Amino acid sequence: SQKIEQNSEALNIQEGKTATLTCNYTNYSPAYLQWYRQDPGRGPVFLLLIRENEKEKRKERLKVTFDTTLKQSLFHITASQPADSATYLCALVRLNDMRFGAGTRLTVKP
Amino acid sequence: GAGVSQSPSNKVTEKGKDVELRCDPISGHTALYWYRQSLGQGLEFLIYFQGNSAPDKSGLPSDRFSAERTGGSVSTLTIQRTQQEDSAVYLCASSLALRTRNTEAFFGQGTRLTVV
Numbered sequence: 001s002q003k004i005e006q007n008s009e010a011l012n013i014q015e016g017k018t019a020t021l022t023c024n025y026t027n028y029s030p031a032y033l034q035w036y037r038q039d040p041g042r043g044p045v046f047l048l049l050i051r052e053n054e055k056e057k058r059k060e061r062l063k064v065t066f067d068t069t070l071k072q073s074l075f076h077i078t079a080s081q082p083a084d085s086a087t088y089l090c091a092l093v094r095l096n097d098m099r100f101g102a103g104t105r106l107t108v109k110p
Numbered sequence: 111g112a113g114v115s116q117s118p119s120n121k122v123t124e125k126g127k128d129v130e131l132r133c134d135p136i137s138g139h140t141a142l143y144w145y146r147q148s149l150g151q152g153l154e155f156l157i158y159f160q161g162n163s164a165p166d167k168s169g170l171p172s173d174r175f176s177a178e179r180t181g182g183s184v185s186t187l188t189i190q191r192t193q194q195e196d197s198a199v200y201l202c203a204s205s206l207a208l209r210t211r212n213t214e215a216f217f218g219q220g221t222r223l224t225v226v
Contacts, residue, residue, distance in 0.1 A: 043220055098143060
């Protein structure tokens with residue numbers, strides 16, 4: 001069966017460091033992959049999208065990589081800030097099928 | 111409206127009662143999704159609507175769950191004979207068809223359902 005795994009339920013880092021979150025999947029061939037941010041009591045908000053034929057995508061302090069051989073995406077936040085503290089979800093999309101990982105809760109300490 | 115709207119924002123119901131959750135998607139969005147999120151968990155896919163096509167109901171956990179989308183816009187998720195394990199946040203999302211490969215999903219704030 002399809003499986004989407006995100007590394008560790010929680011990740012704590014110091015302000016200014018780079019946060020790296022992992023999304024691994026099995027038994028799935030996504031056309032593209034998305035990352036979302038979710039704050040407590042709110043719905044997820046879209047951050048970045050990367051297609052199957054792209055290796056890397058950047059947006060301001062965010063960087064996403066996508067390795068379809070390893071079946072893995074890495075999500076980086078550089079120069080992290082306490083305001084980056086939230087849960088980050090990866091979503092795999094094929095045609096109109098969109099499935100989410102369980103998320104990683106990131107805490108950036110000042 | 112400006113975004114995806116869900117109502118009610120909170121719903122407390124007694125075990126065995128039926129509930130209806132409503133989702134107003136962004137105007138013009140043809141795709142609509144329902145997900146369920148239990149405390150501290152990820153998003154569990156429930157059902158997907160795309161235009162006038164038959165919905166993908168593969169995620170509905172039991173026949174107590176059903177959903178419809180009228181006129182390609184507003185959607186209602188109905189849970190019959192609610193059980194305590196149905197307690198969760200129910201999230202709705204809409205998008206232009208994701209198959210276009212350059213779109214994102216927009217989520218509502220969710221409906222927090224508590225079955226007592």
